[in-house]
Amino acid sequence: MTKKVLIPTKLDSTAREFLENHGGYSVHQEEEADLLELAKDHSDAHAFIVRSEKVSPEVIDAYPDLKVIVRAGAGFNTIDINYARSKGIDVMNTPGANSNAVAEEVLAMMMAYSRHLIPADSSCRSGKWEKSNFMGSEITGKTLGILGLGHIGQLLVKRASGFDMKVIAFDPILSTDRAAELGVELVKDHLDVFKRADFISLHIPENDHTRGMINEEVFAAMKDGAVLINCARSGVVDEDALRAAKKTKKIGFLNDVYTKDEAGEKSVADIADIMLPHLGASTREANYNAAQFAAKQLVALDEKGVGSAIVNRDIPVGLDPSYYELAHTLTKFCRQGFGKNSQLKMVQTFCYGDLKKFAEWLVVPIVCALDDGFNRSLDHHAAVDRLTSRGIEYTAGDADDRKGYGNSITIDLFAHGDNDQTLHKASIRGTVTEGNLMISRINDFDRLYVVPEGNFVCFIYEDRPGVLAKISSSLAEAGINIDDVRNPHSDCGKRSLALLKVNQEVSPQVVADIKGNIDASVAFHVKL
DSSP states (O other): OOEEEEEOSOOOTHHHHHHHHHSSEEEEEOTTOOHHHHHHHHTTOSEEEESSOOBOHHHHHTOTTOOEEEESSSOOTTBOHHHHHHTTOEEEEOTTTTHHHHHHHHHHHHHHHHTTHHHHHHHHHTTOOOGGGGOOOOOTTOEEEEEOOSHHHHHHHHHHHTTTOEEEEEOTTOOHHHHHHHTOEEOSSHHHHHHHOSEEEEOOOOSTTTTTOBOHHHHHHSOTTOEEEEOSOGGGBOHHHHHHHTTTSOOEEEEOOOSSSSSSOOTTTTTOSEEOSSOTTOSHHHHHHHHHHHHHHHHHHHHHOOOTTBSSOOOOTTOOHHHHHHHHHHHHHHHHTTOTTOEEEEEEEEEOGGGGGGHHHHHHHHHHHHOTTSOTTSOHHHHHHHHHHTTOEEEEOOOOGGGOOOSEEEEEEEEEOSSOOOEEEEEEEEEEETTEEEEEEETTBOOOOBOOOSEEEEEEEEOOTTHHHHHHHHHHHTTOOEEEEEOOBOTTSSEEEEEEEESSOOOHHHHHHHHHHHTOSEEEEEEO
């Protein structure tokens, strides 16, 4: 029996041809078709291949036999992935298919802006000859700043090299070795990109951590005459802050992304120097690649169960979801201990007890904790690939159950420090007890048994009397109350750990003051 596939969008015919030639599929393709209308004759569809079409619960309910939705592209915000999962439907995307198209669009926008191509064309068509009014500038030799060196960011680096541009970038998990391979200067703070670059291109996801991050502070740091290009997501830019900044300095803004992809007035119309209708993926080549990837992934899922691009994956039967959260929380804590500007080199995990058989699954929440842009519904292949693309090695250690740790996870992170190239190691182990996440060890400080929930400050220092009192006093002076304390000493008795749960966030300045006052080797705040 053939499986019916609906393609209700303008997508390269290669998807339909591939599926039909493969056999076992009947394909109905109709440009700009309404999925609810199609349900009248095709409610028995096995799969959709869509682009920007909205797949709502109402649409999903109209297709009782639906098993797979493939987004021919990267973003899947138009698909209700949670409702799809509740109906047992896998949602997949095709990451990387459009990357080169977006990278080339960034360069095209930069050149169009620098040479005034759009207004010059309009002027010339109207019969004018305003050559002197359109004196431009060259992008060759300029500094390009990139936020986010994923698929698109790395391709942009390669394309910009043809213009002899100096490229600086900020990526919180890219290794220095990988940056060197790309020929990129990796900076330690995203503000450094805005202070130094002539052009800044955004290639970051929109989430709770990045929404509005291109704000007043960022625009204040930009050079006069610098240009911001947003082909990522509209929500990462604070439009009001940009509007205010453009009143006091010359800042170019080139935009291709909006809250909604639809006709109508756009909120950035008064501040954008170039506006495009989300054309990043609109090339014949990208359309072909996305169509090919979508068809091949559907076949691979149906025939071999390969679901590396599933974006709404279930946690497997037998794995307590608490351990999934534990892996994420432990990694977040451990990462914070290095400082936000440290460069990761390697991630190593040890899964003990019954967790051994779920070791691959637990890589996903670990990578999510390291990289906000990674979707936790993807599988371990995608997670490891994400690390590899950033120049970070991943290894799964052989856990020795004779140690008696029960069902627990150890996560070791290796990174270069904030201000040196020495490789440092941070290690943490945890478990779940009576339904509660538990940190049992930090580095060589064991038997902590701390529930990782709320605000914590952590200090490691040379053991001596009176240090804990100094920490408590400094926190009290800052109006911060202590809820719980762990203060173990290392086996050799030379170092101590002060892990304090506090009632509010502790500012970087207070942490830095305490660190200097007690001469701590490690000092940080983390909210879990």
